Amino acid sequence: MPTEGAATREPTPHVAAEDAREYALHGLAMACAAGGMAHQVRNPLNAMALQLALLSDKIGTHREVLDACAGNLARLQDQIGRVDEVVRRFVEAAEPAGGSGLDAGRLAEDAAALFGPEARRRHGAIEVRVEAPGLRARGDGARAGRLWMGLVWRALEEAGEGGEVRLSAAPDGAEVVLSLEHPRASPPRSPAWMAEAAAAAARALGGRLEEKVAGGVARVALRLPAEAR
């Protein structure tokens, strides 16, 4: 729970508690739509990748042409990979995979990549630091993924115009800690029910949510039990 800013909080205009169910419904729909989007994007991407392979194969018989085009072909291949990675990140964020456990570092990096452009549009930034790659937490991966993306979105909202958000994933004893650090106005821009909902979700995952505010900077830590190595 917040330790600073006891003043009455005003709900952000677009997510009032009474609207939360409507947003939840919309979120479920968007998760499903993301799957459809992935299908629609990856099919043309697939055709492009295959056409590119064909092109490489065809010009491969002409050594000079191949040498001249090799860089272009490789960059096109990279671009296909880049679009595919964006799609993967978005789909996994919109509808995190179920099953047991999650890769905390990948979750942090995915969030930074997905919210980065929006942060820059707001003249701010999102930085990410992963201390131990392959760091895995126990519990419902889908629920943890939803909670984390919600927390990052809230951090971005609270950071406001020009605000910087720092994300990190690190081990801490028997726990995995996904952390956020960002400017927080007083009173905060996000409504109190969000913090309560996040804390309840963290408890349901067998972990806890710590929120501290000092000097206008909020430090939020989602502590989840680590997977046994």
Added chain:
Amino acid sequence: MRYRLLIVDDEADGRDALAELAQRWGYEVLTAGDGTEALRRAIEWHPDVLLTDLVMPNMDGLWLLRALRAELPDVPVLLLTGRGTVQTAVQAIKEGAYDFIEKPLDPSRLRMVLERALEKKETMREVQLLRRSLAAMAPGTDLIGQGPTMHEVVELVKKVAASNASVVVTGESGTGKEVVARAIHGLSPRKDKPFVALNCSAIPATLIESELFGYERGAFTGAEQRRLGNFEMAHGGTLFLDEIGELPLEMQGKFLRVLEERRLRRLGGKGEVEVDVRVLCATNRDLREETRAGRFREDLYFRLHVFTIRLPPLRDRKEDIPLLVQHFIGKFAGETGKHVHGATPAAMEVLQAYGWPGNIRELRNTVERAMILVDGDMIGEEHLPPDMRPRGGGAGEAPLRLSEGLRLKEVEKQYILSSLRRNRGNKARTADQLGISEKTLYNKLHRYAARARAQAGDGGPDDLEAGEDAEG
């Protein structure tokens, strides 16, 4: 050889690009836009590997996979998807998919996966062939055959092997008399001792005594050192005398004495040597008739005929021809390094329709010849000697072999598919030969695909039995 790849995807752009790429890799490619079309093509065309999208209209990739497991269980299926989840991948593998690959495809990885799928298929096929050969082979012997006549032979071989009794194996030339003799030896308590074979017709009458009993140094001009005869070399084991009917009459008495007394005297020798030899003989003559004609000693005849095993000519055990062909293909594939997997149905029909006057030996030589000529993975009619092929109608006129107890509809299906294969997928020609319209043929092929789909659990909209007689 070119492997056959069936690509199934409702996305034409990706499908066509993949088809072109796979062709450049050396595959023979067919495409289909949905599962229903794919199943029909798979049944007609028998691809070596199938690559299918997961999400498609009508019948999706998983349904297709299930239908194929029922209809073409040995075809590896690779599933493609634009949105892979661990759960879907696990389900696909559980359903029998070879692999699960996400779009956009990495062509080099896809190529490797295809090659591995084909390698696995080849390995599975080889294992199946080996198992089939082993199952067809009497344990501990090289006797191949599953038909009733060979079954009787194998049972008799097993029974006589344990004893020390003489056995005469009769049968036409090339039926495998020596193989039977080796089987008896291999199953007998003497199996770790020598097996010595001598063809009496191949040895001049003047030399046969020294071949059988050996000689001492100086026994005759040129006998510079002692030489053991076949009897002594087989001591403790088995002596197999092929073409025993060719043994000169004067030698028959000496031979009988050795059998009775278990002692022999080498040519030019002073003392006798004890021998413990089991004698097996073979002949393609009627020894009883030879005895009546005075060309074979009656006492030797009775001494040898404790047991008689009659080997049937190959024309009387045609059910064993596919097994024998497969056995020889395996043998010569090892020797030639060629990856030949079998004979086409048309070639097998020719082989089974032929009379085989030279019996298994002729079949062996025919397969060896075909293995030299073949470039692909299957022996075809064109690799068989021209005089073996029936004149005029070709192999197509050979009868279709069907198992007993089939339902009439299944007989029809097998006959139609066999005709289609013989005509290399040409539906117009097949329909013409079958005396039905092309539309009826299409309807029937469509129904086979629908049935396979229903067996895979689709349920399907088709009432499979309804409209059976309403074909065009």
